[in-house]
Amino acid sequence: MHLIDWLILAFFIILMFGIGRFFYRWIGSSDDFQVAGRTLTPFILAATMMSTNMNLYNFIGETGSTYQYGISVIWHEWTGNMALVFAGLFVIPILRRLRINTIPEYLEMRFGVRVRGLIGILWVLRLSFWLGVVIYTGVTLMQGITEVKSFEFWLAVLATVTIIYTYLGGMFAIFVNHVLQFIMMLAGSLVLVPIVMSVCGWLPGLIEKLPEYHLSIVAPSGPFSWQFTFAIFVLGLQWACTDQGMLQASFGAKNIRTVAKGVILGGLALTAFNFLIFAPGLCARILVPGLENFDLAVPTLLANYMVPGVLGITICGLMASQMSTIDANLVASATLFTNDVYKTILRKDATKRDILRVTRISTIAAGIMMIVFAYAVPKLGGAVNAYLTLIGIIDMPLFVIAIVYGLLWKRANEKGALWAYFIAAIVAGIARFGFGLSNNLTTFLSAGIALVACPIASLLSEPLSSEKTEKIWKARRPSKEEIESGDEYNIIPKTNIGKISIGIYLFGFLLFVVGTFLGMTGTWIASLLAVLGMLIYFLGGFMKFSLE
Amino acid sequence: MMVFGIDIITWGIWLLGFIILVIWIYIPIKEFKKMIQERKDAAEKTE
Numbered sequence: 001m002h003l004i005d006w007l008i009l010a011f012f013i014i015l016m017f018g019i020g021r022f023f024y025r026w027i028g029s030s031d032d033f034q035v036a037g038r039t040l041t042p043f044i045l046a047a048t049m050m051s052t053n054m055n056l057y058n059f060i061g062e063t064g065s066t067y068q069y070g071i072s073v074i075w076h077e078w079t080g081n082m083a084l085v086f087a088g089l090f091v092i093p094i095l096r097r098l099r100i101n102t103i104p105e106y107l108e109m110r111f112g113v114r115v116r117g118l119i120g121i122l123w124v125l126r127l128s129f130w131l132g133v134v135i136y137t138g139v140t141l142m143q144g145i146t147e148v149k150s151f152e153f154w155l156a157v158l159a160t161v162t163i164i165y166t167y168l169g170g171m172f173a174i175f176v177n178h179v180l181q182f183i184m185m186l187a188g189s190l191v192l193v194p195i196v197m198s199v200c201g202w203l204p205g206l207i208e209k210l211p212e213y214h215l216s217i218v219a220p221s222g223p224f225s226w227q228f229t230f231a232i233f234v235l236g237l238q239w240a241c242t243d244q245g246m247l248q249a250s251f252g253a254k255n256i257r258t259v260a261k262g263v264i265l266g267g268l269a270l271t272a273f274n275f276l277i278f279a280p281g282l283c284a285r286i287l288v289p290g291l292e293n294f295d296l297a298v299p300t301l302l303a304n305y306m307v308p309g310v311l312g313i314t315i316c317g318l319m320a321s322q323m324s325t326i327d328a329n330l331v332a333s334a335t336l337f338t339n340d341v342y343k344t345i346l347r348k349d350a351t352k353r354d355i356l357r358v359t360r361i362s363t364i365a366a367g368i369m370m371i372v373f374a375y376a377v378p379k380l381g382g383a384v385n386a387y388l389t390l391i392g393i394i395d396m397p398l399f400v401i402a403i404v405y406g407l408l409w410k411r412a413n414e415k416g417a418l419w420a421y422f423i424a425a426i427v428a429g430i431a432r433f434g435f436g437l438s439n440n441l442t443t444f445l446s447a448g449i450a451l452v453a454c455p456i457a458s459l460l461s462e463p464l465s466s467e468k469t470e471k472i473w474k475a476r477r478p479s480k481e482e483i484e485s486g487d488e489y490n491i492i493p494k495t496n497i498g499k500i501s502i503g504i505y506l507f508g509f510l511l512f513v514v515g516t517f518l519g520m521t522g523t524w525i526a527s528l529l530a531v532l533g534m535l536i537y538f539l540g541g542f543m544k545f546s547l548e
Numbered sequence: 549m550m551v552f553g554i555d556i557i558t559w560g561i562w563l564l565g566f567i568i569l570v571i572w573i574y575i576p577i578k579e580f581k582k583m584i585q586e587r588k589d590a591a592e593k594t595e
Contacts, residue, residue: 026587039583039586041579041582041583043571043572043575043576043579044576044579044580046572047572047576176580179572179576182572183569183572183573186565186568186569186572187569189565190562190565190566190569193558193562194558194559194562197555197558202550202555202558203550203555203557203558204550204555269568269572272561272564272565272568273565273568275561276561276562276565279558
């Protein structure tokens with residue numbers, strides 16, 4: 001790095017602090033800190049969802065996988081975007097109407113306090129571990145690209161900057177920083193892609209020089225094959241409907257239509273952006289072949305091809321990608337602890353001032369746990385893979401309980417939820433670690449067991465009182481306030497244009513499924529159908545929220 | 549895919565990314581200005 005790159009980096013860091021300081025005065029309550037007072041507008045919401053979702057796992061990890069295995073890993077992101085559209089259309093409006101701040105809060109509303117407490121504690125620990133992994137990858141990148149090789153130095157810089165502006169400005173500061181960070185990430189990609197693509201000979205050069213199936217969007221075999229696409233789509237649904245880091249942003253939206261619009265816009269914009277992120281991975285295969293550690297593909301490209309000044313902006317973009325994930329998950333972790341452990345179990349009579357104070361302190365505590373886990377990551381070996389395994393086991397059953405049965409079947413009760421969760425998680429854990437079942441099949445297994453166990457355990461125990469389900473079932477329809485303001489959002493479409501939109505949406509989904517399934521043949525038709533299906537699916541979703 | 553020596557697919561996606569960049573600079577600035585104004589108006593009302 002040259003002096004100008006360091007100056008750009010320093011300016012960027014000072015700007016982050018400044019934004020946190022500015023919004024400190026805006027924080028008057030825990031709602032302001034946790035969900036920005038529910039004042040967010042669609043494009044800010046979309047930017048924050050995209051930024052929270054993008055980090056070095058994508059820029060370094062997934063591009064490294066692209067280097068090694070080909071473009072088909074892009075479905076990891078594209079199915080996530082499809083899941084966002086699903087969540088924006090059908091699930092998040094319900095959760096937003098309930099005016100909750102956390103998913104465990106919804107779980108208490110629907111099932112009972114034991115489910116809330118269990119998931120609250122599990123998620124605080126899981127989020128802290130994830131934060132440790134995220135910051136570790138950020139530190140590793142900065143050690144690799146810059147002349148400063150000290151782990152402690154970069155850990156101190158990344159952790160201090162993010163913790164302080166998050167502590168000061170809460171979700172207001174996070175949302176503003178996310179817009180800036182998204183712009184930095186996209187600008188960095190827009191600079192890098194033409195440079196490396198031109199050296200490779202553009203798309204014809206990639207086609208000529210890359211190994212077979214490297215450009216197959218739906219691959220017939222390998223770790224990111226058509227089977228992976230189906231499995232990651234299911235995991236994506238779970239993530240988009242229940243991930244606290246993502247949902248907390250949508251809870252900050254002004255109203256229901258803003259939620260749907262912001263979430264879907266985020267999914268659409270990210271789909272185009274994803275290709276710009278993955279293209280350098282393909283180019284690196286040609287420009288820097290034979291890398292033993294393929295995660296170094298993009299850092300090596302940056303070091304070799306970026307000019308001074310532009311390198312500084314790109315590094316800010318990469319650092320921004322980490323910070324945007326860290327800050328949202330710091331607040332998510334703090335919110336989970338404050339709302340689902342402190343307020344619910346430890347101190348039920350806490351005042352609003354207490355809650356705000358504890359939320360802020362929990363942000364610092366989550367930051368400290370993040371630093372501790374960052375030191376542990378290299379000792380664990382394959383930590384990112386371990387994390388993906390973990391979410392397949394402990395998060396999939398939650399999706400089935402909270403969303404599938406929670407929103408669609410009144411008879412599902414607390415005992416059914418608890419039994420389904422434990423049985424599914426334990427059996428899936430044994431299958432994965434004891435019998436070496438693949439991540440893909442573990443995901444389907446844990447979901448399948450929860451699907452079967454929940455109704456059985458629910459039917460064998462007393463039904464819940466109707467009060468538990470009444471509020472949630474009411475939230476499936478537009479509220480009185482929405483109707484009075486003339487801006488109601490109907491999940492099940494009432495107008496002809498709404499019904500046509502859903503028809504297009506479902507047709508797109510069907511085409512995507514057929515194309516993905518045909519991926520086993522290894523033909524280009526499979527990729528074409530799957531991508532076309534995805535685009536039609538997006539079109540239907542876009543039409544639903546914008547025309548109805 | 550090469551038209552007059554230009555990779556239209558790559559540049560087409562790049563152009564889409566550039567349009568997204570412009571939209572996400574322009575509209576959030578408008579939305580933030582509106583948010584700050586609403587905040588100022590609310591503060592004046594309580595005074």
